[in-house]
Amino acid sequence: MPNSHHTDVLIIGAGLSGLSAANDLKQAGLKVLVIDKGRGLGGRLAGRRIGDATFDHGAQFFTARESRFKAAVECWIEAGVAEQWYSSYPGHPNGHPRYRGVPTMTAVAKYLATDIDVMRATKVLSIDDHQGHTWLVSLDNGDTVIAQKLLITSPVPQTLELLATSNIAVPQDKQIRLGRIQYEACIAVMAVLDGPANIESPGAIALDDGPIAWISDNLQKGVSKVSAITIHGAGDFSAEHFDNDRMEVGQQLIDAAGSYLGDTKVVEYQVHGWRYSKPRVTDDSPCLVLSENTEMAPLVLAGDAFAGPRFEGAVQSGWAAAKALINVN
Numbered sequence: 001m002p003n004s005h006h007t008d009v010l011i012i013g014a015g016l017s018g019l020s021a022a023n024d025l026k027q028a029g030l031k032v033l034v035i036d037k038g039r040g041l042g043g044r045l046a047g048r049r050i051g052d053a054t055f056d057h058g059a060q061f062f063t064a065r066e067s068r069f070k071a072a073v074e075c076w077i078e079a080g081v082a083e084q085w086y087s088s089y090p091g092h093p094n095g096h097p098r099y100r101g102v103p104t105m106t107a108v109a110k111y112l113a114t115d116i117d118v119m120r121a122t123k124v125l126s127i128d129d130h131q132g133h134t135w136l137v138s139l140d141n142g143d144t145v146i147a148q149k150l151l152i153t154s155p156v157p158q159t160l161e162l163l164a165t166s167n168i169a170v171p172q173d174k175q176i177r178l179g180r181i182q183y184e185a186c187i188a189v190m191a192v193l194d195g196p197a198n199i200e201s202p203g204a205i206a207l208d209d210g211p212i213a214w215i216s217d218n219l220q221k222g223v224s225k226v227s228a229i230t231i232h233g234a235g236d237f238s239a240e241h242f243d244n245d246r247m248e249v250g251q252q253l254i255d256a257a258g259s260y261l262g263d264t265k266v267v268e269y270q271v272h273g274w275r276y277s278k279p280r281v282t283d284d285s286p287c288l289v290l291s292e293n294t295e296m297a298p299l300v301l302a303g304d305a306f307a308g309p310r311f312e313g314a315v316q317s318g319w320a321a322a323k324a325l326i327n328v329n
C-alpha cells in the first residue's frame, strides 16, 4: 500500500550538499526528509569492499579553505570520523592539508546523517508543482511526498533530466547557466594486491599525463587491512573509454599503473564508472533558486557544480541552499 509523506523540505540526494543542507534546515526548526536512490549514504564519497580489502573509490581526500568549513572539519576530527591524511606528497608541495574520512570517506556522510530522516534506495521519478504552493513528488516505490519546499542536489545533467521528465519549465537564463556546467568522467579501478604496492608514503600519486590521474594505496591510507589500490582514470581517457567493456578498460589502467605495483600481482579487481565525477565547468553562485521570479513553489538546486568542484564546495553549496530555502516563500 503506497504511503504519502509530508514534510517542510524534501531534499533529493544524501550526498554532502544534501546532508549539509538538511542539518541547517533542521537546526532552523524545519521538518526535513532526504531521499537517495543509492543504498549507501554520501553519493560520490563512495566506498567498497572486496573480501578483506576496503576501498575509497570516489572522493579520496578533502581540503579546508573557509572558516566555517574548517570548524566543521575540527568537529569531525573530534568525533573520530575524519583525520589529516597528509600535507604534501613527493614532488607536489601544497599548503592545504589533505583530510580523509575515518575509517573511509563515507564516515563523514554517515555522521552528517545521524539525526536526519533519510529514505535510501529510493529514486525520485518526477516532481509536480502542485498549484504553485507545494511539491508533489513521486517515488519509484509507489510512495509520494508532499513538500512545501524542494532541494535537488543530483549532478546537474541528471537534475535537468528530472525537470524535463516532470515538465517543469526552467527560466531561459537559468537553463543557459545550467547548460554550461560540465563534468569529468572517471573510471575507477579497485584492485586487491598480493603484497605491498610500490607507492611512497603517504600512499598517494597524482599524475598529470597519460591514462591515469590518481592512484592511492588504501593500506597505507589506513582504509584497508590488506593491500588494495584505487586507480582513477584521467578525465579524457575515462570519457573516451566510458562505454567500452569495463573489465578491459580496468585492465588497461592496471597495466598503465605497472611501475607502482612493483613485484606484486593483482589478485582481483572491480571497476566503477563515474559519468559525473567532478565538475570541470561550474556556476558562479553557491546555489540556484530556480523558482525565483516564477509562480513555482520554492525550488533550489545545489551541489559541487555551484560552490566549488570538490568536497568542500558541495558542503558550502548545501549550506547556501539551506539559507536560501529558509528565506524563500
Ligand SMILES: Cc1cc2nc3c(=O)[nH]c(=O)nc-3n(C[C@H](O)[C@H](O)[C@H](O)COP(=O)(O)OP(=O)(O)OC[C@H]3O[C@@H](n4cnc5c(N)ncnc54)[C@H](O)[C@@H]3O)c2cc1C
Residues within 6 Å of the ligand: 012, 013, 014, 015, 016, 017, 018, 035, 036, 037, 038, 042, 043, 044, 045, 057, 058, 059, 060, 061, 062, 063, 122, 123, 124, 125, 153, 154, 155, 158, 162, 186, 188, 232, 274, 276, 277, 278, 302, 303, 304, 305, 309, 310, 311, 312, 314
Ligand atoms: C572519482 C571521484 C574522485 C573525487 N575525488 C575528490 C577528491 O579527492 N577531493 C574532493 O574534494 N572531491 C573529490 N571528488 C568530488 C566530490 O566527491 C564531490 O564534489 C562531492 O562528493 C559532491 O557531493 P554532492 O552532494 O554535490 O553530490 P553527490 O555526492 O553526487 O550527491 C547527489 C546524490 O543524489 C542522488 N540522486 C541523484 N538523482 C536522484 C534521484 N532521482 N532520486 C534520488 N536520489 C538521487 C545520488 O544517488 C547521490 O547520492 C571526487 C569525485 C569522484 C566521483
